[in-house]
Amino acid sequence: MRLSRYFLPLLKETPSDATIASHRYMLRAGMVKQDSAGIYIWLPLGFKVLKKIEQIVREEQNKVGAVEMLMPTIQSANHWKETGRYDAYGPEMLRITDRGDRELLYGPTNEDMITDMFRTFVRSYKDLPQNLYHIQWKFRDERRPRFGVMRGREFLMKDAYTFDIDAEASRLSYYRQFVAYLNTFGRLGLKAVPMRADTGPIGGDLSHEFLILAETGESEVFCHKDLVDMPAPGAVSDDELKATFEKRTALYAATDEMHDADEFAKVPADKQLSARGIEVGHIFYFGDKYSDPMKAQVQGPDGKNTNIHMGSYGVGVSRLVGGIIEASHDDNGIVWPKSVTPFGAGIINLKVGDEAADVACADLYAKLSAAGIDPLYDDKNDRGGQKFARMDLIGLPYQLVIGPRGLKEGVVEVKTRATGEKQNMTPEAAVNFIISEYQDV
RNA sequence: CGGGGCGUAGCGCAGCCUGGUAGCGCACCUGUUUUGGGAACAGGGGGUCGCAAGUUCGAAUCUUGCCGCCCCGACCA
Numbered sequence: 001m002r003l004s005r006y007f008l009p010l011l012k013e014t015p016s017d018a019t020i021a022s023h024r025y026m027l028r029a030g031m032v033k034q035d036s037a038g039i040y041i042w043l044p045l046g047f048k049v050l051k052k053i054e055q056i057v058r059e060e061q062n063k064v065g066a067v068e069m070l071m072p073t074i075q076s077a078n079h080w081k082e083t084g085r086y087d088a089y090g091p092e093m094l095r096i097t098d099r100g101d102r103e104l105l106y107g108p109t110n111e112d113m114i115t116d117m118f119r120t121f122v123r124s125y126k127d128l129p130q131n132l133y134h135i136q137w138k139f140r141d142e143r144r145p146r147f148g149v150m151r152g153r154e155f156l157m158k159d160a161y162t163f164d165i166d167a168e169a170s171r172l173s174y175y176r177q178f179v180a181y182l183n184t185f186g187r188l189g190l191k192a193v194p195m196r197a198d199t200g201p202i203g204g205d206l207s208h209e210f211l212i213l214a215e216t217g218e219s220e221v222f223c224h225k226d227l228v229d230m231p232a233p234g235a236v237s238d239d240e241l242k243a244t245f246e247k248r249t250a251l252y253a254a255t256d257e258m259h260d261a262d263e264f265a266k267v268p269a270d271k272q273l274s275a276r277g278i279e280v281g282h283i284f285y286f287g288d289k290y291s292d293p294m295k296a297q298v299q300g301p302d303g304k305n306t307n308i309h310m311g312s313y314g315v316g317v318s319r320l321v322g323g324i325i326e327a328s329h330d331d332n333g334i335v336w337p338k339s340v341t342p343f344g345a346g347i348i349n350l351k352v353g354d355e356a357a358d359v360a361c362a363d364l365y366a367k368l369s370a371a372g373i374d375p376l377y378d379d380k381n382d383r384g385g386q387k388f389a390r391m392d393l394i395g396l397p398y399q400l401v402i403g404p405r406g407l408k409e410g411v412v413e414v415k416t417r418a419t420g421e422k423q424n425m426t427p428e429a430a431v432n433f434i435i436s437e438y439q440d441v
Numbered sequence: 442c443g444g445g446g447c448g449u450a451g452c453g454c455a456g457c458c459u460g461g462u463a464g465c466g467c468a469c470c471u472g473u474u475u476u477g478g479g480a481a482c483a484g485g486g487g488g489u490c491g492c493a494a495g496u497u498c499g500a501a502u503c504u505u506g507c508c509g510c511c512c513c514g515a516c517c518a
Contacts, residue, residue, distance in 0.1 A: 351476075
């Protein structure tokens with residue numbers, strides 16, 4: 001993409017209502033524009049990142065056998081009345097009335113709808129297990145939206161639902177999603193720690209929140225330090241699921257509402273970590289909480305009807321855009337992980353109009369594009385300083401700096417955004433360098 | 442929902458107390474000189490001062506009501 005043709009409304013000054021880094025940078029880098037409290041327009045740059053995150057979430061869901069579908073944003077109140085949640089959910093649910101005075105709502109989640117759908121099609125234990133998911137916009141009328149897209153009212157969420165014959169089978173489904181979440185966050189360049197979460201009236205140990213550590217997190221967290229740097233497990237066979245889960249949950253990790261100071265004290269002092277975290281995922285086994293009131297049952301091998309055991313698994317896709325920036329930025333702007341960067345590399349032409357510079361840039365642009373790097377070419381007729389500041393702000397992992405001065409020596413400058421390291425190399429070497437850097441992404 | 446604050450040009454703000462021609466910086470447009478880490482000068486465009494009543498000869502400024510937004514807290518399957 002040529003910058004001169006892109007829609008990238010950057011702000012030099014920080015809007016006064018942005019108080020945390022991710023919100024400031026998302027506004028300044030022209031990623032989003034607030035339309036009203038907690039509701040955002042996704043501008044082209046922000047939209048690109050959102051789609052990249054969505055795709056990684058999707059791929060990791062598919063890898064564990066989850067099947068994608070799409071449910072509507074507007075739901076009938078009927079399903080919610082059947083489960084009793086229409087009254088229980090409270091004012092966070094946006095209620096709508098249509099022209100025929102029918103009660104509708106903008107979905108804050110989809111358990112009720114998918115349980116209704118599932119029961120109409122599935123009758124036999126032979127149809128289980130199933131794991132369905134969708135990535136869809138949700139609306140929760142938060143009392144106090146804040147921190148930009150981190151706590152919006154309208155937000156994009158991946159929600160998956162598992163259907164099993166009994167609690168034991170459900171546990172395996174839960175482990176699979178647990179592993180998928182570790183791999184998803186790993187690919188996003190995040191260190192997300194699973195922590196025991198409140199299971200409410202269901203009980204048991206099967207609910208975990210995944211949190212990334214950040215000073216601006218809304219939750220207070222306590223955990224064993226070794227959990228933070230534990231690498232993602234990668235593909236895990238069914239036989240190894242349980243062991244993997246147990247290994248990841250053996251060490252102490254809890255948010256403040258589940259915190260047990262006495263247990264935490266047993267963690268060696270030099271391994272105790274108390275910090276703040278951003279919740280980016282939450283997985284939950286809830287048995288027959290919905291299948292029982294909705295009579296979502298299957299017939300077992302013994303001929304008896306039995307309630308389906310369910311779980312749900314959420315990832316805040318739009319929140320992750322902010323979360324990743326919270327975890328990866330510096331004083332000059334965003335530092336994108338390679339997996340989600342809106343463009344693979346930036347090309348800075350220091351002297352637009354200079355034939356050698358124009359030709360060299362056009363050539364680099366063509367070669368990087370052909371290699372699938374998707375470069376952003378700053379071909380605007382601005383001064384160097386402005387271009388450098390701009391490219392640092394939007395945070396592409398690599399910058400290629402091309403000017404007449406370097407070209408006389410036959411070199412271009414390659415800057416790595418994360419480290420600030422600059423190296424001169426020939427244009428050919430620069431292209432090869434960038435391509436090799438993206439080899440494993 | 443409790444407490445606090447703010448709405449004046451796209452963004453950041455001053456002016457309001459003490460009513461009388463709506464300002465500054467950045468951004469934007471034109472020109473000249475510049476051009477390797479957010480250039481300088483000159484000229485220019487852009488605002489029913491959140492909305493509505495009221496007081497007044499006269500309201501951005503005073504009064505009342507409403508709307509919107511932000512911050513702290515509580516809340517957040």
